Amino acid sequence: LFLFNLIPIPPLDGSKILSSVLPRGLAFSYDRFRSYLEGNPFLGFGLVILFIILAGGTFFGFIQSLAHAIAGI
DSSP states (O other): OHHHHTSSSTTSTHHHHHHHHSOHHHHHHHHHHHHHHHHSHHHHHHHHHHHHHHHHHHHHHHHHHHHHHHHTO
16 A cells, blocks of 8 residues: 555655655646645546556556565465
8 A cells, every 4th residue: 555655646645755856847847736736636536546547457466466475475
């Protein structure tokens, strides 16, 4: 679950982390975009759902493999 939360799409926490590692000019533009999405939660969650639909199989397959490796399965 913590890896899912690191996806850099607002309202997830990864969006705040991405902002801190971007160059200043790009971070400023990204912060404006992030604040817009945080002000419109349906749009932000819509992007998260779109990410799950488009990349969900690959992303969650990786997460499942990682969980199995940690659990020793």
